[in-house]
Amino acid sequence: MIPKLRIAALALLLGTTPALAQDKVLNVSYDIARELFEALNPEFQTYWKDKTGRDVTIDQSHAGSSKQARAILEGLPADVVTFNQETDVDVLAKNGFVAENWREAFPNGASPYYSLPAFLVRKDNPKGIKDWNDLARADVKSVFPNPKTSGNGRYTYLAAYAYALQQPGATQDSAKEFVSAIFANVPVFDTGGRAATQTFAERNIGDVLITFEAETQAIAQQYADQGLISITPPTSLFAAFPVAVVSENAERNGTTEVSTEYLNWLYSPQAQETLAANHFRTTDKDVSAKHAADFPEVKLLNVDDVFGGWDKIQSEHLADGGILDTVFVNR
Amino acid sequence: MSSVTALTHAPGQSRAVPRLLIGLAFFLTAIFVVAPMAFIFWRAMAEGWGAYVGNILDPLTLHATALTVLVAVIVVPINIAFGIAAAWAIARFRFPGRKLLVTMIEIPFSISPIIAGICYLLLYGRQGLLGPLLADANLKVMFALPGIVLVTMFVTAPFVAREVLPLMQAQGSEQEEAAVTLGARGWQIFSRVTLPNIRWALLYGAVLCTARAVGEFGGVSVVSGSIRGQTNTLPLQIELMFNDLNTTGAFAAASTLTVIALVVLVVKAALESRR
Numbered sequence: 001m002i003p004k005l006r007i008a009a010l011a012l013l014l015g016t017t018p019a020l021a022q023d024k025v026l027n028v029s030y031d032i033a034r035e036l037f038e039a040l041n042p043e044f045q046t047y048w049k050d051k052t053g054r055d056v057t058i059d060q061s062h063a064g065s066s067k068q069a070r071a072i073l074e075g076l077p078a079d080v081v082t083f084n085q086e087t088d089v090d091v092l093a094k095n096g097f098v099a100e101n102w103r104e105a106f107p108n109g110a111s112p113y114y115s116l117p118a119f120l121v122r123k124d125n126p127k128g129i130k131d132w133n134d135l136a137r138a139d140v141k142s143v144f145p146n147p148k149t150s151g152n153g154r155y156t157y158l159a160a161y162a163y164a165l166q167q168p169g170a171t172q173d174s175a176k177e178f179v180s181a182i183f184a185n186v187p188v189f190d191t192g193g194r195a196a197t198q199t200f201a202e203r204n205i206g207d208v209l210i211t212f213e214a215e216t217q218a219i220a221q222q223y224a225d226q227g228l229i230s231i232t233p234p235t236s237l238f239a240a241f242p243v244a245v246v247s248e249n250a251e252r253n254g255t256t257e258v259s260t261e262y263l264n265w266l267y268s269p270q271a272q273e274t275l276a277a278n279h280f281r282t283t284d285k286d287v288s289a290k291h292a293a294d295f296p297e298v299k300l301l302n303v304d305d306v307f308g309g310w311d312k313i314q315s316e317h318l319a320d321g322g323i324l325d326t327v328f329v330n331r
Numbered sequence: 332m333s334s335v336t337a338l339t340h341a342p343g344q345s346r347a348v349p350r351l352l353i354g355l356a357f358f359l360t361a362i363f364v365v366a367p368m369a370f371i372f373w374r375a376m377a378e379g380w381g382a383y384v385g386n387i388l389d390p391l392t393l394h395a396t397a398l399t400v401l402v403a404v405i406v407v408p409i410n411i412a413f414g415i416a417a418a419w420a421i422a423r424f425r426f427p428g429r430k431l432l433v434t435m436i437e438i439p440f441s442i443s444p445i446i447a448g449i450c451y452l453l454l455y456g457r458q459g460l461l462g463p464l465l466a467d468a469n470l471k472v473m474f475a476l477p478g479i480v481l482v483t484m485f486v487t488a489p490f491v492a493r494e495v496l497p498l499m500q501a502q503g504s505e506q507e508e509a510a511v512t513l514g515a516r517g518w519q520i521f522s523r524v525t526l527p528n529i530r531w532a533l534l535y536g537a538v539l540c541t542a543r544a545v546g547e548f549g550g551v552s553v554v555s556g557s558i559r560g561q562t563n564t565l566p567l568q569i570e571l572m573f574n575d576l577n578t579t580g581a582f583a584a585a586s587t588l589t590v591i592a593l594v595v596l597v598v599k600a601a602l603e604s605r606r
Contacts, residue, residue, distance in 0.1 A: 034575050059559065060558070222576065
């Protein structure tokens, strides 16, 4: 015990002591990806050792991805980012830390895995919630985090809005009205996704929790004794989990090669298996086919197609006085 | 309210009022302090002893514990030295800006730690005032141990000074002057006269400082970068695991933090009993 602590303390004092022939990657990631990368990283370490004969250490940092982007701008020496918000990678790109065309650097818009807003309902689905229009019913109370503070909540807001726009004869006004009806029945707006989960699962508030499908499935499993059911609506919105090499740091640290390989490896069948086991939808055809039973068919809308990209969403929907504010006010 | 009224109306008449107040104090302590603490340990043990020990000895949690202790070991002695020096200067000398110095020392009390964190980030961060300079010299301050130590030092700076200062002012300098007339030199005066006089205030200040240093969350969260196994302190590790829905792990780590705090208090009590 004590020698162990001493070594740890010594290592702390001396800072990072690079061992010989040792590669090192700092993966700066979003707040709830801890267990995911705890599962993935040892697999990559074995892969890298087999391929190059070198050892690689992967250090993980987890916090809200906007906070992480800010920290990288201020000097957090990330070699790669694995985020859950494209806009946060864009911030890095605008400041020259990530290549301008980062979306083209890796397949599938640099999103090795993805998810979509889905529903988690109470045992036996007593309110019969199947699709987005059920959320607008007066007798259905929805729980999701505040779209003003949470990227997760933002996706829920946008998915509901996109769904409304798909309906026959839809206009911007009918979409606003639809989303307002959902917002009117939200008992609590938590600041983040995990807090909303606590509200729904621990405090027993609401009829339906809306969050990423990866979460609804994981929570349904974790709270199996409550009989919660994950429901994927027929239509939803593609939620990217973007990755990028922070070239600014990687070049200085001499880690560009291993960093790029690390992110590429996330697309390999081996990594995709682990991702699928963690309830994420995968890009590898074989892996996706194998897990097809776990992921219901869904028509996925795309942010670019429906809203014309994140910049437009920012100015039209999320900015002060934007559509999101009017939906909140009408509540 | 009613009990307070009763006391002012009928002083010393009934023994019911003191009993009521003592009972109330015990009751409130029990529900606001003892119950949550007991709950921490109960929740940490929810999956049995084996799981509890496993959670405590998890390498990353262990590292977070070591880092937190290391930060306290660096910060507390510096703050003790600073606190004594500042209190001594303020209590014994009259100089321009003395009042200002007292106010400045108290600033960390009134400022939220997260503001301290952001200030340090804006000063030492890559885009900050000193950032380019530090980067050129290849010195890592933010998102490394120095940043965590700096912010913790800022947050805990007033504790020792604020405990020692009133005592020094109340005691005056007669004893030290007497020592001088008896031929004692600077260091002798300090170790034989000044220090023994202030030791209990100093101890209490150090205890508060330690407790605050190991528990610091907001400011450190801004400057740590949360790199697991490197810059994640115990409070940050607890938050991380709690957000991960790893409640047992979070409470196990929380119990370690509580134990550190309890050990500090026990040491203080033990020293005091030798008084």
